[in-house]
Amino acid sequence: MGKTLVNKSSLTISENGLEKPTSSKRLEVLKTYKIYIGGQFPRTESGRYYVPTNEAGKKLANVCLSSRKDFRNAVVAARGAVSGWSGRAAFNRSQILYRMAEMLEGRKAQFIDELIEQDNTKAKAEKEVNLAIDRLIYYAGWCDKFQQIFSSVNPVASSHFNFSVPEATGVVSIIAPQGDSLLGLVSVMAPVIAGGNTCVILASETKPLCSVTFSEVLHSSDLPGGVVNILTGKIQELASWFVDHMDVNATIYCEKDSNTQKSMREKSALNLKRIFFYDKVNWYSAAGQSPYFILDTQEIKTTWHPVENIASAGAGY
Amino acid sequence: MGAPSSTLLPQFSLTPRIDQVGVEERAARFTTRSIKKEAKLNGLLLVLNMIDLTTLEGKDTAGKVKQLCYKAMHPHDAYPGLPGVAAICVYPSMVKVAKKAVDGSGIKIASVATAFPSGQAPRDVKIRDTKYAVNEGADEVDMVISRGKFHEGEYNYVFDEIAAIKEACGEARLKVILETGELGTLDKVRRASDIAMHAGADFIKTSTGKIQPAATMPVTLVMLEAIRDFYYKTGKMIGMKPAGGISKSKLAVHYLVMVKEVLGEDWLTNQWFRFGASSLANDVLMQIVKEKTGVYQSANYFSID
Numbered sequence: 001m002g003k004t005l006v007n008k009s010s011l012t013i014s015e016n017g018l019e020k021p022t023s024s025k026r027l028e029v030l031k032t033y034k035i036y037i038g039g040q041f042p043r044t045e046s047g048r049y050y051v052p053t054n055e056a057g058k059k060l061a062n063v064c065l066s067s068r069k070d071f072r073n074a075v076v077a078a079r080g081a082v083s084g085w086s087g088r089a090a091f092n093r094s095q096i097l098y099r100m101a102e103m104l105e106g107r108k109a110q111f112i113d114e115l116i117e118q119d120n121t122k123a124k125a126e127k128e129v130n131l132a133i134d135r136l137i138y139y140a141g142w143c144d145k146f147q148q149i150f151s152s153v154n155p156v157a158s159s160h161f162n163f164s165v166p167e168a169t170g171v172v173s174i175i176a177p178q179g180d181s182l183l184g185l186v187s188v189m190a191p192v193i194a195g196g197n198t199c200v201i202l203a204s205e206t207k208p209l210c211s212v213t214f215s216e217v218l219h220s221s222d223l224p225g226g227v228v229n230i231l232t233g234k235i236q237e238l239a240s241w242f243v244d245h246m247d248v249n250a251t252i253y254c255e256k257d258s259n260t261q262k263s264m265r266e267k268s269a270l271n272l273k274r275i276f277f278y279d280k281v282n283w284y285s286a287a288g289q290s291p292y293f294i295l296d297t298q299e300i301k302t303t304w305h306p307v308e309n310i311a312s313a314g315a316g317y
Numbered sequence: 318m319g320a321p322s323s324t325l326l327p328q329f330s331l332t333p334r335i336d337q338v339g340v341e342e343r344a345a346r347f348t349t350r351s352i353k354k355e356a357k358l359n360g361l362l363l364v365l366n367m368i369d370l371t372t373l374e375g376k377d378t379a380g381k382v383k384q385l386c387y388k389a390m391h392p393h394d395a396y397p398g399l400p401g402v403a404a405i406c407v408y409p410s411m412v413k414v415a416k417k418a419v420d421g422s423g424i425k426i427a428s429v430a431t432a433f434p435s436g437q438a439p440r441d442v443k444i445r446d447t448k449y450a451v452n453e454g455a456d457e458v459d460m461v462i463s464r465g466k467f468h469e470g471e472y473n474y475v476f477d478e479i480a481a482i483k484e485a486c487g488e489a490r491l492k493v494i495l496e497t498g499e500l501g502t503l504d505k506v507r508r509a510s511d512i513a514m515h516a517g518a519d520f521i522k523t524s525t526g527k528i529q530p531a532a533t534m535p536v537t538l539v540m541l542e543a544i545r546d547f548y549y550k551t552g553k554m555i556g557m558k559p560a561g562g563i564s565k566s567k568l569a570v571h572y573l574v575m576v577k578e579v580l581g582e583d584w585l586t587n588q589w590f591r592f593g594a595s596s597l598a599n600d601v602l603m604q605i606v607k608e609k610t611g612v613y614q615s616a617n618y619f620s621i622d
Contacts, residue, residue, distance in 0.1 A: 072613055247615035270612065 033061045033208065035070060035232060036215035038077030039225020045069050050234075052206050055119045063208050066233035068241040071173075071200060074229035075247050078171045078198040081226030086168040086196035094143035097194060100221040101136035104129070107217065111182060114209040118181065131284065132186040138289050139190035146195070146291045150298070159307040166298035168196030169274065170249035173242040175235055177254040180283050181207035185214060187283045188252055191293035193227055197250075200229045202242065208232045235260070243267045243275070250274035250297050254281075329472045332511045333546075335503035335539055344534035347575045357570065358608045362400055364569045365392060365601050367587045368594055369427055369558065371406040372622075373434075373526065379414045381622075382407055386418035388620055393602045396609065402598060403587035404457060408433070409450040416454035427492070428455035431482060434496075434525035436461035440478060447485040458482070459492040461525060462509060464499045472512055479516035492520035492558055497536045498528040506536055510543035520556035526593065531561025534575065541579040554583070560593025566604040569597060595622070 034041040046067035052060045064070075085093070104111070108129050115125035147166060154162040172192045177184025181204035192199050203211030215230045231238070239260055243251045244267040253264055256279045268275040276296050281288055352360055370389050372381060382405075389402045404425035405415045412428045419426065428450035432438035438446075447458055460482050466474045483491050493513040497506050513521050521540055524531035537559045544555045557576070563569055569592060576584050584590050603614040 075613070241613070245613040245615075246618060247613065271615070271618075 030061070033063050033212040033232070035064045035066055036212070036218070036228070036230040037070065037074045037226075038080075038229065039219065041215070041219075044231075044233075045073070052208060054117060058117070060117060060207075060209055063212070063232045066202075066231040066238065068238065070231055070233075071238060071241050071245070074200040074231060075171060075173075075245055077226035077229055078200050079247055081198045081224055082168070082170055084224055085193070085198055085227045088196075090144035090147065090196075093194060093196065094140045096222050097136055097140035097143060097190065100217060100223065101133045101140065103217045103221050104133050104136065104214075107213075108133075110213060111210050114213060115182065118207040118209060127284075128180060128183045132183045135183070135186050135289055136190055139194040139294070142191075142291050142294060143194045146294045149291060150295055150300075154302070156304075161305040161307060162302065163305070164300050164302045166195070166295065167301050169297050169299050170197060171247060172197045172199040172250045172252060172297050173245070173248045174199050174201045174252045175239060175242060175254060176201050176203055176211065177278075177283065178204045178206060178235075182210040182214065183283045183288075184254065185211050187281075187288050187293075188254060188278060189228060191291075192252070192297050193223075195294045195298050197297050198227045198229075200231065200242075200248075202235065202238055203230055203232050205232075205234055239264065240267060243273070244270055246271045248273055250276070252276045252278060252296075254278045256280075326476075326515055327511065329476075329508055329512050330470075332504075332508045335507050337503050337535075340503060340535045340538055344538045344575070347534065347578070348571045350571070350574050352570055352574070354608075358605065360570045360573055361566055361601050361605050361608070363573065363585065364566060364592065365598065365605070366400040366403060367591050368402040368598050368601075369404045369406040369560070369591045370402045370598060371526070371560070371593055371595050372411075373406070373408060373429060377408065377411060379411070382411045382414050383418045385622060386415055386424075388598070388622065389419060389424050390422045392598060393606070393619065396606060399602075399605070403591055406459065406593060409446060409453060409455070412450055412453035412455050425456040426454060427457035427459055428453070429459045429461075429494075429525075430455075431460040433459070433461055433494075434527040436463050436496075437465070440481065443478070444481060444485045447482050451485070451487055451489050455489055457490045457492060457520075458486050459494055459522060461494045461496060462513065464496055467500070467505070467509060472508075475509075476512050476516045479513055479518060483517035490519040490556075491517065492522045492556070493518040494522045494525055494560075495540075496525055496528055497523050497532075498530045503535065503539050506539050507543055510540050511547070514543065514547045514555050518555060520558050520591070522558040522560055522593065524559075524561040524593075526561035529562075532559035532563055532593075534571065537572065538575060538579065541576065545580055548580075554589060556589040556591065557584070558591040558593055563592055563594050564596045564600060566597070566601045569601065 034043055044064040044066045048065035049062045050065045051062055054060060111129045112125045115128060116122060151165045154164060156162045174188055176188055189201060211230055218228050243264045250273055251268060261277055264275060370385055372385050386405055389405050392399050401424050404427045406427040407415050409428050409430055412426055415426050430447040430450045431443035450458055462475050479493055495509045500506050500509060510521050523536055541557055544557060547555055576590055599619045602619055606614050
């Protein structure tokens with residue numbers, strides 16, 4: 001801004017002729033918390049929103065109240081991303097998870113602020129963000145190693161080599177932990193995508209801020225669109241759609257509500273999808289990370305390969 | 318019946334000009350209709366019944382065509398009572414195989430002809446191509462116009478060629494493919510539509526499916542309006558077939574809305590309206606099963622082609 005030319009009582013007119021208030025207080029630009037589908041940030045197709053509040057009664061934001069159609073669109077995006085993502089070199093998936101951790105580290109302050117707004121103390125918020133970053137690094141490391149741990153060469157009674165190897169199951173729908181809204185989401189998502197699956201996640205209903213901000217981290221991490229899709233909304237409304245969609249291969253639910261668990265079990269039988277309840281896991285403890293979480297959303301493929309007998313060589317390989 | 322006497326023909330260089338912005342706005346309006354529940358289900362069943370299930374690949378084999386014919390008759394046996402598709406659309410060399418495979422089912426055999434998809438062949442070759450398809454048993458012939466001649470302004474050549482192919486078709490219904498993706502402007506789409514209808518087309522069709530863009534709603538709207546004007550002038554109904562690029566049921570239902578609002582309900586049968594598509598059928602089936610069961614479906618549980 002240039003030199004002030006004219007002084008009036010409450011306004012100054014700068015060289016370029018624009019009036020501006022003398023008070024230094026400016027209107028904050030508030031972020032619209034949108035959902036994340038197929039690498040884009042649309043609003044919910046339903047046009048609905050809800051307003052979660054923190055314990056002090058402060059309104060956190062106007063958050064998208066996603067509908068079943070948003071979920072359907074997200075599954076289409078996730079299905080479209082399966083072959084590309086599972087077909088990548090495991091090492092490349094590892095690089096991308098590591099990149100996520102880098103991006104999260106760079107935006108730590110924003111996540112801490114949001115967690116504090118969602119009723120955390122500063123110390124706890126810092127711990128949660130640090131642990132979330134470390135967890136991404138942990139699973140980045142596992143991307144190209146879990147296959148060796150869980151694969152086997154099986155003894156068979158014929159002239160075949162017989163291998164069993166894990167392969168991604170496909171599209172996984174996840175209802176993320178309600179409490180630890182960042183660490184929980186990262187801890188459930190990371191093993192699913194580390195194994196080559198794609199997913200649709202319903203973020204914490206009451207604490208959605210950092211889940212939505214986390215999708216911006218994903219967006220800048222070279223993660224292909226559609227691999228992770230994040231919706232905000234109500235579990236009661238969406239749970240049954242998450243589990244009875246025929247194009248979903250596995251469902252993860254992280255709450256203890258036994259009625260929901262029961263109905264999810266029943267509906268999952270429709271296409272025999274795998275279903276997991278991570279309702280007793282303490283995401284802060286050492287038990288909150290393990291390669292066995294990766295194994296949950298893998299299928300074991302067994303291959304019979306004839307042993308090649310090369311003339312006069314005596315044995316195959 | 319032959320081509321009408323040329324003294325009655327309009328000057329094709331004077332066909333109405335098209336307001337592109339207006340057409341696009343109008344076409345966009347059709348996509349805002351909300352069609353749910355029973356109306357949606359009935360719409361989907363109608364769409365299924367209007368599909369020309371198509372395979373036009375260099376790699377087509379008799380086995381592939383037979384498989385497609387089976388699919389045409391039995392779209393999804395888990396839900397008996399679904400209507401079959403309108404027709405199977407193949408190359409002339411596959412007509413006999415297809416005709417035998419759908420025998421007795423009422424499903425028509427459409428064959429592309431006239432040096433499809435480019436149309437770059439002498440007229441006698443095109444006529445023989447057409448006669449071959451008809452002799453093999455094709456009920457419908459999908460011809461392509463000579464786009465090169467059209468762009469050169471040789472409208473009489475294009476007209477005469479369509480009339481000659483119509484004559485070669487005999488009893489078979491003639492669909493004239495304008496290949497709108499190669500025509501360039503909506504004005505030209507309208508002009509080509511008028512030429513085709515006056516020359517004896519029973520159907521006008523947007524595209525071969527080999528050129529992008531293929532069928533779009535604005536292009537189809539222009540052709541539907543040409544059909545409407547032709548009907549007002551001559552009292553003769555002409556069919557419409559958008560082809561290529563319509564692979565989602567929602568879009569197909571929007572097309573039905575457009576047909577109903579431009580031409581009226583008389584055109585809402587597979588006698589007068591068709592979709593040229595291969596993957597649309599599965600999407601429609603998935604939506605029908607979704608409507609009946611309330612559960613979103615997966616392509617894994619439907620036939621691949």
